[in-house]
């Protein structure tokens with residue numbers, strides 16, 4: 514089931530999410546719905562608070578080439594256990610901040626530990642777009658958006674555009 518994606522500004526996008534304490538059928542359903550919502554958008558990552566679920570769950574698939582097999586990933590309680598000193602800059606966007614992009618500097622490589630839907634703990638090192646994406650999505654679980662890395666003027670400009678977009682969407686609903 515495709516779930517509606519919250520648009521910034523929304524208080525739920527500013528909150529710290531609670532850890533998943535058990536892999537229940539509800540969590541499995543949420544992960545499945547979030548993958549469907551992400552692919553439909555289309556996007557490469559989605560965090561649970563973006564669909565109003567205040568839990569530490571994210572999904573991502575950074576395989577953009579349609580000729581390659583997709584790699585849907587589901588992470589429960591993801592934690593960055595190591596990040597590189599070298600950084601990379603990526604023109605980031607967000608499904609909760611549609612059509613707005615800005616350059617964000619982050620560690621180029623990160624190691625992440627997470628719990629899978631199978632209840633097993635996995636650790637993996639990510640680089641390139643995967644590293645950017647997983648850090649962006651983990652930020653969501655801590656109530657942080659990519660625009661929080663920008664200067665106040667740029668952030669306010671984007672927030673005003675989103676407020677206007679939300680008014681238009683509400684009018685047309």
Ligand SMILES: [Zn+2]
Pocket residue numbers: 606607608609649653
């Ligand atoms: Zn985002």
